[in-house]
Amino acid sequence: MEKPLERVMEEILNTTDVFGCVFADHQGLCLGVKGRASTESAGVIGAIAEEASKLEPNSRPPVIVLESENKMCIIQRNGTITGAIYKLI
Amino acid sequence: MDRIAGQTGYLILNEEGAVVSSAGDLENDEKTAETIMGLVNITSMVDQKAFGSDESFKKISLTYENHCYIICLSNRRIHVVKKNLDKLAVNA
Amino acid sequence: MGCCYSFFCNDDGSSQNGEPNERTHLLVNTETNNINIQGNNSDDYLNQDVNAAPKKTDEQSALSRILQETATNVIDVAALDAHNLQQHEYLDRVKMYNMRIQQVLAANRQPYKVKTLLLQDVSSADKILAAEPISAEDYHFVTSMVSKASLAITEIKVEHKEDLVVPFRIP
Numbered sequence: 001m002e003k004p005l006e007r008v009m010e011e012i013l014n015t016t017d018v019f020g021c022v023f024a025d026h027q028g029l030c031l032g033v034k035g036r037a038s039t040e041s042a043g044v045i046g047a048i049a050e051e052a053s054k055l056e057p058n059s060r061p062p063v064i065v066l067e068s069e070n071k072m073c074i075i076q077r078n079g080t081i082t083g084a085i086y087k088l089i
Numbered sequence: 090m091d092r093i094a095g096q097t098g099y100l101i102l103n104e105e106g107a108v109v110s111s112a113g114d115l116e117n118d119e120k121t122a123e124t125i126m127g128l129v130n131i132t133s134m135v136d137q138k139a140f141g142s143d144e145s146f147k148k149i150s151l152t153y154e155n156h157c158y159i160i161c162l163s164n165r166r167i168h169v170v171k172k173n174l175d176k177l178a179v180n181a
Numbered sequence: 182m183g184c185c186y187s188f189f190c191n192d193d194g195s196s197q198n199g200e201p202n203e204r205t206h207l208l209v210n211t212e213t214n215n216i217n218i219q220g221n222n223s224d225d226y227l228n229q230d231v232n233a234a235p236k237k238t239d240e241q242s243a244l245s246r247i248l249q250e251t252a253t254n255v256i257d258v259a260a261l262d263a264h265n266l267q268q269h270e271y272l273d274r275v276k277m278y279n280m281r282i283q284q285v286l287a288a289n290r291q292p293y294k295v296k297t298l299l300l301q302d303v304s305s306a307d308k309i310l311a312a313e314p315i316s317a318e319d320y321h322f323v324t325s326m327v328s329k330a331s332l333a334i335t336e337i338k339v340e341h342k343e344d345l346v347v348p349f350r351i352p
């Protein structure tokens with residue numbers, strides 16, 4: 001039953017410049033990870049999404065981007081799941 | 090702070106989260122300041138495997154449907170800018 | 182008792198199947214028979230006694246050792262009484278504790294640490310703040326992927342295969 005998620009993660013990693021992705025559940029536990037990403041980051045990803053959603057509680061969850069010199073970490077929550085995609089700039 | 094294109098508000102916080110200056114939509118917005126501080130202080134490392142232990146981020150942005158917030162740290166002050174976006178919503 | 186018993190009964194009534202005499206056992210059971218078999222040699226009894234006694238003293242000493250250890254270590258909370266501190270004694274203690282605290286603080290004083298943040302300090306904020314947060318392409322890519330993943334998650338559910346809790350059927 002994890003195949004659909006596996007397929008989504010494969011699709012994500014097949015995109016140019018994407019090198020990793022992580023999915024966390026509403027408790028910050030890792031649902032899936034692929035590429036250059038660690039399961040442990042699921043907790044932090046979930047926490048960042050949680051905190052960011054407090055900025056505008058009445059709006060839909062924002063797309064959070066953490067940008068470093070040459071990489072970016074894009075986080076978004078959808079329903080109970082929070083996803084993070086790591087991409088090269 | 091210079092006006093940035095599309096800017097609807099800004100906040101400048103010191104390292105402890107106290108508001109140094111603010112304007113526009115974010116004028117005296119303590120609640121936003123608190124949330125931003127909470128966000129910035131969550132951790133110093135997101136994913137060691139992906140980003141390495143010494144890599145840190147230059148900016149954090151939160152993009153909503155037609156506006157966004159951009160946060161960065163400069164000279165020990167946390168700068169937050171809220172600005173409108175018209176391009177994103179269009180390319181559906 | 183067993184000792185006396187066997188002493189008198191080694192040529193007892195059981196050997197004579199015939200008439201009961203004054204030595205015949207009134208109660209016959211396997212236990213008494215065993216005692217008879219064991220207790221023939223009075224030397225054995227002496228040996229047994231000697232062996233039994235040191236074991237007992239060992240146990241006793243071990244027990245008293247344990248008791249002693251516990252007694253020294255136990256903190257009887259119920260028995261703690263609010264010692265009536267004299268005023269001057271109280272003040273003395275306050276001073277002493279404060280002094281100790283200051284000593285510890287002085288020893289551990291460190292320069293105010295810069296908190297580790299998600300962000301790094303950059304020299305010029307303006308360029309960063311003026312830039313667009315995310316490209317439209319990336320925005321749509323991420324939102325569509327995460328919503329696909331959200332759908333995919335609904336496939337994951339608990340499959341009830343066997344009962345986890347099973348009643349014991351004790352007849």
